[in-house]
Amino acid sequence: MSEASFPYATVLVALPLLAALGLRLGLGRAQARRWALLVGIVLLVVGLAAAWEHAGRGGGGLVLADPWVPAAVGFGVSGLGAILLPFGALIGLAALLVLPRGRPGGGSPGAPAHAAPLARILVALALTQAIFAAQGTALLAALWCVSLVPPLLELRALGPEGRPALRIFAVYLGLSAATFVAGVILVALGQVAAGAILLGIAVMIRKGITPLHSWVPAVFERAPLGMSVLFSAPQVGAYATALVVFPLASARVLQVVGLAALLTALYGAAMAVGQRSARRAYGYFFLSQSALVMVGFECTTPDALTGGLCVWISSGLALAGLGLTIGLLEGRRGRLRLDQFHGGYERMPRLGGMFLLLGAASVGFPGTLGFVGEELLAPGALDVFPIAGAAVAVATALNGITVLRMFFALFCGRPASGGLAQRLRPRETLGLALLGVVVVVFGLWPGPLVQGRARVAASMLAARAEAVDLPPGSADGGTPGRGTP
């Protein structure tokens, strides 16, 4: 079902692209950060308006088609994308607030903002929004490929230091793009089963699902955290899974993806616990928690799928915030190791508090949105696959240990030198607080979000049931269908 509306999607994509172009052309270079922040705020407001209007018109499977784009392209605000647009905008705004640093990969907190990194972040943000607004497989495939460009440029800008990560990123994500395009072509040619398998492989690479995950810790290890967070935290791989793989793939393919996601959750959690580099630990931690989203897709029950969709939002926001706090700390202290104490909690209690809050939200601590998602996901997963519930619980238990270990290593110990310069600036506080407040408010009052996600889950299940000719809500075992995503 499609209805005409205000061209939200076009605005959400065009605005940051125009701002990035303006920055690259030298317009407003002296005020680059302010312009970027203004664009980020507008994007958040427009995204919220889109979600509001979508919910007001009934939500669910409704698509608010963009009047400025031909209908054949498939571009607009869907039930799945309605909440993801402000979600992506929020992560982008937080990244702009927290990490508009002087040069990629480093720079002091007070360094002047350069236009180039800000422009790349704005382009990445525009492409993320475009993906969340894409409704057609061809457009999604094109955006899937183009969205790799900003991180590649960011890594290239690092010079020799970033070359290993650049190679790993190019190999893995290039393979992901190739398999995605091949999968879309095969599906278009009627080879749905083979196409769905290729699409499944593509999203597994993009989501960092074991054994195709190695690019995630490597990139987090080397790349600037702002871009890394913006590229990874919105989890566009999950969007492609929901839009393309979930309706098309056979139960067997979904099970393989789900089992691999469970393995990833456990593997990432285990690998994160003992890491000595804060960035690498965060990379594995990210892998583990974000993989839980895919577990929900595998279960094909309403509660588990709703849980997976909620974990998507909660883990995206909380993990983005956690990554940004590590970036802020690095801006003050250089590379962070976890086998020594860095101290300084008393000098930066806000940053320490935000780290704890966002870390706790990442692992589903009560009172945060993560708790809601995992509470829905674990029992729902158990109903379909008994070991899934246990694996989710073990992974989150290990991740809880990782969060506290990181907190203790990064903030405890003898006081660090630096005094007042280590305190958070107001805009940095605002960036982290935005993410923290959202995960807490939706954690304490999750009703509207959960209901919205439940409607989306129901429409996804209905679409899949239609495609494979099964009753809605059942845990299926059917064969792949030819339904249009």
Place this chain on the structure above:
Amino acid sequence: MIAPSLEFLVLAGVGLPAVLWVGIAGASLVDDAIRERLIGVTCRLVFLAVALALVTATALSLVFGSGTTELIHVGRWFGAGDHAFELRLLADPLSLSFASLCAVLLGVVAAFADRYLHREPGYRRFFANFALFAVGILLIALAGSIDVVFAGWELVGLASALLIAFFHERPSPVQSGLWTLTVYRVTDLGIVGAAILAHHYAGSGAFEALLGPSWPAGPSPLSSGEATAVALLLLFAVLGKGAQVPFSGWLPRAMEGPTPSSAIFYGALSVHAGAFLLLRAGPLLDAAPIAAAAVVVFGLLTAVHATAVGRVQSDIKSALAYASLTQVGIILVEIGVGLRWIPLIHILGHASIRALQILRAPSLLHDFHRLETAVGGHLPRTGAHLERILPEGLRRRLYYASLDRWRLDGALQALFVRPFLRLTAALDRGERWWGEVIGGATIDEGISSAGAGGGSPGLGALRGSPAVATRASGVLSEETASEVAARTRSELSKVTSSEVARAPDDLSGETSSEVAGRTRSDLSGETSSEVARAPDDLSGETSSEVAGRTRSELSEETSSEVAGRTLVDLSEETSSEVATHTTLEPPPDLSEETDNLPRARPGAADV
């Protein structure tokens, strides 16, 4: 007709600490310099109100409701499909009595902590964590479903770890906090599993669906097999939170926290939370004899372990911790054999007396000091009647095993932590190799298979001995004595006059004369065996307790041994403490008094 009043009072009891936590945390975000006085007064008022509300609710229930069960359905928090999280609280004799105990003790400890932590840099942080702990423990007490218990369980776990690591500038409390959280997170899997199975079997996490309509009669609607599975998972969770064998090791480590939080953890509430949960799950145990037998076995094991280990502890907080464990073990035995009201009364009485003892612990040494000075010798030793029953050989073996606390933490480290770290280190090497193949460069920071060193924040940092042992020995593991000496000298040289001025506050109540007793000149005769024992003995002692071990104990140490030990001890102390060691001289009139100070009294605090 008391239901509305009861509902209001119970909700106020749970809600006020939550509001307090939000207030402190929110204010901290806005203003770093929130006034201590404001926090102190607010906390006192809030916990007074909580205690009044819950005690009144208990009285109302007992007097007008004849102890019947009132279900308070706050509402549906969230839900999708077949699964919903219902906020259900329960007001029955069990929950109200334990909640009242919690509220009263929280109020007492809050008032105590307000003075005890006066001008402490982490004052606000303490009360934020304390409020979080209060929310968690009250949720556990008043929970009407296993889902609510789980939420409270998690809050208590995080707050406990943060409070243990309160003095976070020293590695030892931080390692202890991390170890405690590790034990909690692993054993919390039990309660997660129990909650999931409860939903699976009963279709709901509500206690009436799981445990029957009323407590303690039940009966549980679950079959024997289902009840056994759920009860065994709950028991696993209780072993962690209740510090039962084999997870007892975290409890003495929890002494690293400030005394008020210690009183809450191993004196009063935290260690009893597990016993309370088992008591609540009584109808399940009635339907699951295997699980009930397991409860008895673990309770007995813990009681024997704790009473043996407690008798060789030489510091008062360790002795009190193990005395608490002994009693909790006995409470578990009572629950396992089918008693319901006696364990409840046991919990209430034991928690109260133990909290009082622990809050008094820092000043108790002063009392002994005065008493023995007045008597002119050591007070008679008590509590040895059980030891005399055992044969000499067994007693000796038990003694040596108990000195090492039966190596329980060491066994957990050797069996689980280190193999796990070795496995992940091997996997990490594979990851790095693959990264080099693809990326063409070395990723140089992976997992250390041995875990981190003794003074670092890693799971492998604990060596199976009490945390404070690593404080002395772990730091030295990679340093020569000369390096330590050089480091200590350099640390001493950085002490500023302001830090020296702050020293009395940092020493948690220690008087200047006691501090003076702890100088190098007084340590002139410690024997080598005592020196070797020193790290274990120091586990969890506060500075004031250390002060109690003065010249009379250390009268035979050689000067070189003293120099070595002092350097080791000083290497992990804060600069302010170091400053105290080096700048204060003993007053001349102390020399006679210190000869009469007490030795450690193994078992004095037991039972």
